[in-house]
Amino acid sequence: MTSIKLRFHLRLESEPVAHFKVQGPQFHRFMPDGQSDAVWLTPEGDPHEIRVWFDRTAKKRGDFLEWDRDGTEFDEATMRRQGKLEAGNLRGELVMLDVSADELESLFRNPKAVNEPFGQDTADDPAYQRLGKRVVNLLYPPLANFISTLRDQYGQYWLQVPAQWDSRRSTLGTYCSSTLCLLWWNDQVQDWRRFLPTNSGAMIRVERLPGREYAEYLTEEDWRRMQRTRCLTEVSTELQLLGNANRAVDFGDHRQAFIEVMSALELVIARRLKSSSRAISAAVNSFMDGESQKAQVAVLLLATGAATAEIETALNALSVRNRVAHEGYLPTPAETAELRAVVQTIKRFAGIEEIKSPVLTGSNMLSPP
Numbered sequence: 001m002t003s004i005k006l007r008f009h010l011r012l013e014s015e016p017v018a019h020f021k022v023q024g025p026q027f028h029r030f031m032p033d034g035q036s037d038a039v040w041l042t043p044e045g046d047p048h049e050i051r052v053w054f055d056r057t058a059k060k061r062g063d064f065l066e067w068d069r070d071g072t073e074f075d076e077a078t079m080r081r082q083g084k085l086e087a088g089n090l091r092g093e094l095v096m097l098d099v100s101a102d103e104l105e106s107l108f109r110n111p112k113a114v115n116e117p118f119g120q121d122t123a124d125d126p127a128y129q130r131l132g133k134r135v136v137n138l139l140y141p142p143l144a145n146f147i148s149t150l151r152d153q154y155g156q157y158w159l160q161v162p163a164q165w166d167s168r169r170s171t172l173g174t175y176c177s178s179t180l181c182l183l184w185w186n187d188q189v190q191d192w193r194r195f196l197p198t199n200s201g202a203m204i205r206v207e208r209l210p211g212r213e214y215a216e217y218l219t220e221e222d223w224r225r226m227q228r229t230r231c232l233t234e235v236s237t238e239l240q241l242l243g244n245a246n247r248a249v250d251f252g253d254h255r256q257a258f259i260e261v262m263s264a265l266e267l268v269i270a271r272r273l274k275s276s277s278r279a280i281s282a283a284v285n286s287f288m289d290g291e292s293q294k295a296q297v298a299v300l301l302l303a304t305g306a307a308t309a310e311i312e313t314a315l316n317a318l319s320v321r322n323r324v325a326h327e328g329y330l331p332t333p334a335e336t337a338e339l340r341a342v343v344q345t346i347k348r349f350a351g352i353e354e355i356k357s358p359v360l361t362g363s364n365m366l367s368p369p
Contacts, residue, residue, distance in 0.1 A: 002097075002099050002101075002104055003095055003096060003097045003099060004095075004096050004099050004104065004107070004184055004185065005093065005094070005095050005184065005185040006093065006094045006095075006096070006135065006182055006183065006184050006185070006195060007091070007092070007093050007094075007182070007183045007184075007185075007192065008091070008092050008093075008094065008139065008180045008181055008182045008183070009089045009090060009091040009092070009180075009181045010089060010090045010143070010147075010162060010179070010180065010181070011089050012024040012025070012087075012088070012089060012090055012147070012159055012160075014158035014159065014160070022086060022158050023067045023086040023087070023088045023089075024054065024067070024086055024087040024088045024089060024090065024159070025054075025086075025087045025150050025154075025156045025159060026084045026085065026086055026087070026156065027084065027085045027087060028083060028084055028085075029079065029080050029081065029082060029083070029085075030079065030080075030085075031054065031056050031074075031079055031085050031087060032053055032054045032056075032087070033056055034053050034054070034055045034056060035051075035053050035093075037053060037054075038051040038052060038053040038092075038093075039051060039052055039053070039146070041092075041142035041143070041145075041146055042142065047097045047098065048094065048095065048096055048097065048138055049093075049094070049095040050092065050093070050094050050095075050138075050139065050142055050143075051092060051093055052090055052091065052092035052143070052146060053090075053091055053092065054087040054088065054089075054090065054091065055088070055089075055091060056074040056079075057069060057070065057071045057072070057074065057088065058071040058073055058074040058075075058085075059071040059072075059073045060073045060075070060078075063078070064078070064082060065078050065079060065082060065085060066086070067085070067086040067087065067088040068088075069088065069089065090143075090146075090147075092143075094135070094138070094139060096134075096135065096138070099131065100127075102127040103127045103128070103130065103131040105127070106125045106127040106128035106131065107128065107131075107184060107186075107193075108186075108188065109125065109128075110125060110128060110196065111186060111189075111193050112193055112194040112196050113191075113193060113194070114183065114191075114192055114193065114194060116194070124198075125197075128197045128198075129172060129197045129198060131197065132172045132173075132176060132195070132197025132198070133172065133197075135176070135182070135195070136165050136172070136175065136176065136180070139180065140162075140164055140165070143162070144161045144162070147159055147160075147161045147162075148161055160251060161252070161253065162179055162180075163179075163252050165179075171198045171199060171200060172197045172198045173196045173197055173198035173199055173200050174198075174200045176195050176196060176197060177194060177195070177196055177200060178200075182194070182195035183195055209359060209361065209363075210337065210340065210357070210359060211340055211356075211357055214365065216356050216357055216358040216359070217356075217358045218356075222354065222356070225353065225354065236350070237264075237267060238264040238267045238268050238271075238346060238350060239264075239352070239355070241260045241261070241263050241264040241267070242260065242261065242264050242343060242346065242355060244256070244260045245257045245260035245261045245264070245339070245343075246357045246358075248260060249336060249339070249357070249359075250359050250360055254330065254331040254332075254333070254335070254336045255324045255328075255329075255330060255331065257331075257336055257339060258317065258320055258321040258324050258331055258336070258339065259321060259324065259325065261317070261339045261342055261343060261346075262317060262318060262321040262342070264346050265297075265314065265317075265342060265345065265346055265349075266297075268346050268349045268350045269297070269301070269349065271350070272349055294315055294318060294319070297314060297315060297318055298311055298315060301314060301345075306345065306349075309341075310341070310345045313338055313341045313342060313345075314342055314345060316335075316338065317335075317338060317339060317342050320335050340357060343355055343357065
């Protein structure tokens with residue numbers, strides 16, 4: 001076994017916010033100074049070393065520093081005075097120590113230069129593909145955790161965790177080159193080479209949209225309803241939670257979706273019980289003091305008229321939410337799809353006439369006349 005060194009960078013460009021984009025996290029009167037200020041994402045003594053950093057690349061715009069990928073005008077004195085500075089792309093390095101001889105040979109058989117045009121990138125090399133899958137599986141969890149830490153603990157909510165590689169959507173080579181921008185160090189020529197385990201390519205998949213498909217978008221009936229109600233009812237906390245959950249699902253943040261939806265369910269149940277008589281509320285509270293969380297939810301749903309299928313779906317979702325909250329579990333897409341049924345339960349319990357969950361997609365269709 002031997003080691004190889006790989007470099008990567010992630011574009012942390014935000015979705016448009018107030019008609020402008022944010023380039024990476026924002027710092028106050030400070031910017032990490034490249035590799036000398038790197039953050040290690042692996043424990044001490046781990047055989048695989050992963051570290052990340054931000055480069056001080058900027059250009060001057062008037063008296064301010066503005067992030068620029070090729071900028072050479074970074075000024076520390078200005079940095080120490082500037083209210084906020086964009087960090088731009090995240091860069092990093094991975095050292096792998098357990099590369100087999102056939103995996104190493106596969107790299108040297110496919111030495112794709114950085115300035116070489118894309119096309120037929122690599123031969124069908126099983127050893128290279130095996131190495132590529134190990135690299136992606138090793139890199140993704142700590143990178144996702146680092147970006148989530150910036151976003152959730154330090155409030156940089158505009159940062160998006162990159163999607164995991166999905167062979168149904170792109171080749172491994174495309175994910176390595178386009179999402180992670182991976183390079184490997186070629187000792188023979190002392191130069192960086194593209195890490196491309198497979199040919200580049202994307203898959204076009206025709207999939208049904210979730211839920212009611214296109215009917216999840218606003219319909220004439222929805223608009224007429226708003227005309228009747230004039231939107232005079234204040235948007236409840238549970239509806240706000242469901243709105244957050246829908247956005248989380250669309251951006252692939254399945255953990256957050258479970259937290260939001262199950263919190264909305266608990267809130268709806270609590271409101272329903274609060275509206276009951278004192279005797280009923282006292283009896284329920286006495287039961288809840290001595291029972292498990294799952295028993296509480298099951299009995300409360302049963303008492304409020306939920307069907308058996310609704311209760312089972314809610315209990316399954318509750319189990320997943322608890323694993324998310326206590327174990328850091330990452331729900332599967334199939335588990336997340338079940339949240340739609342829970343949302344409909346919330347809709348019925350809350351007495352809401354309609355709740356919709358559309359997705360952002362570039363697809364469209366024309367129905368028959």
